[in-house]
Amino acid sequence: MLNILKPSLVAVGFILVGNFPVKAQLEQSPINISSDKTIFNPSISLSLSDFNYGNSVTLNVENTGSPDQEATIQANLTVPGNTFTFDGEVYELLQFHFHTPSEHLLNGQVFPLELHLVHQDTEGDLLVINRWIEEGNFNTLLDPIFSNLPGNGDPNFEVDNFDLSGILPSSLDSFQYPGSLTTPPFTEGVQWVLFNEVLEISSSQIAAFQALFPEGDTREIQPLNDRIIQTDIENFSTVPEPTTVLGLLAFGGAGLLTSKKNNFFS
Ligand SMILES: [Zn+2]
Numbered sequence: 001m002l003n004i005l006k007p008s009l010v011a012v013g014f015i016l017v018g019n020f021p022v023k024a025q026l027e028q029s030p031i032n033i034s035s036d037k038t039i040f041n042p043s044i045s046l047s048l049s050d051f052n053y054g055n056s057v058t059l060n061v062e063n064t065g066s067p068d069q070e071a072t073i074q075a076n077l078t079v080p081g082n083t084f085t086f087d088g089e090v091y092e093l094l095q096f097h098f099h100t101p102s103e104h105l106l107n108g109q110v111f112p113l114e115l116h117l118v119h120q121d122t123e124g125d126l127l128v129i130n131r132w133i134e135e136g137n138f139n140t141l142l143d144p145i146f147s148n149l150p151g152n153g154d155p156n157f158e159v160d161n162f163d164l165s166g167i168l169p170s171s172l173d174s175f176q177y178p179g180s181l182t183t184p185p186f187t188e189g190v191q192w193v194l195f196n197e198v199l200e201i202s203s204s205q206i207a208a209f210q211a212l213f214p215e216g217d218t219r220e221i222q223p224l225n226d227r228i229i230q231t232d233i234e235n236f237s238t239v240p241e242p243t244t245v246l247g248l249l250a251f252g253g254a255g256l257l258t259s260k261k262n263n264f265f266s
Pocket residue numbers: 097098099116182
């Protein structure tokens with residue numbers, strides 16, 4: 001079905017489905033993290049103390065329906081208590097899972113795998129942490145999962161004494177933006193935190209996962225629209241000064257951010 005766009009509704013972010021205006025899905029994931037759409041903001045830096053990830057947790061690992069492109073291999077946390085505090089909110093880690101190839105791109109670069117750590121706060125708001133995964137050294141941390149990847153229909157299995165804290169990178173440099181789930185119903189209002197430091201895994205470990213998803217399990221890249229990506233990595237952004245958050249605040253605050261961003265983020 002075609003959605004007929006009325007300019008007056010489009011302007012305020014609505015589309016027509018049948019005769020009914022519904023809010024357009026303008027903040028979808030995944031996206032390409034592009035230097036010319038990213039602003040430097042050191043105040044978003046994360047700290048290790050924001051994370052309360054256990055070093056001996058029990059995981060319940062399941063195949064949610066390979067080779068379906070909306071399925072994955074998912075490791076569910078069996079008990080609560082593994083949290084990430086972001087912007088003053090405590091988010092509980094519910095599960096982590098994998099996509100092949102990567103869903104997010106880094107200046108157009110595709111990685112063979114991407115890890116998503118899915119968190120939820122007490123109000124039901126979601127926050128997903130990403131780690132891109134590249135081919136490299138054998139990954140002993142993930143081996144209990146990757147050496148036993150369950151096929152579709154296989155029973156779930158448990159991994160004991162998993163060092164969840166080992167999933168965190170040594171540098172917490174990140175990209176942050178507002179987005180959505182990457183599988184139906186593509187719910188928006190999801191906070192994304194993408195670590196810049198890439199995780200390594202061996203070619204045989206990648207091959208084991210890809211054997212389950214020969215067509216991949218990745219959603220296509222979505223338009224950025226009016227969103228701004230922020231990073232605490234110096235020299236990543238190619239957006240001209242003073243179009244940084246600090247620069248804009250110095251030059252007149254959020255109003256200017258709104259008017260200026262169209263020059264750089266359209
Ligand atoms: Zn995912």
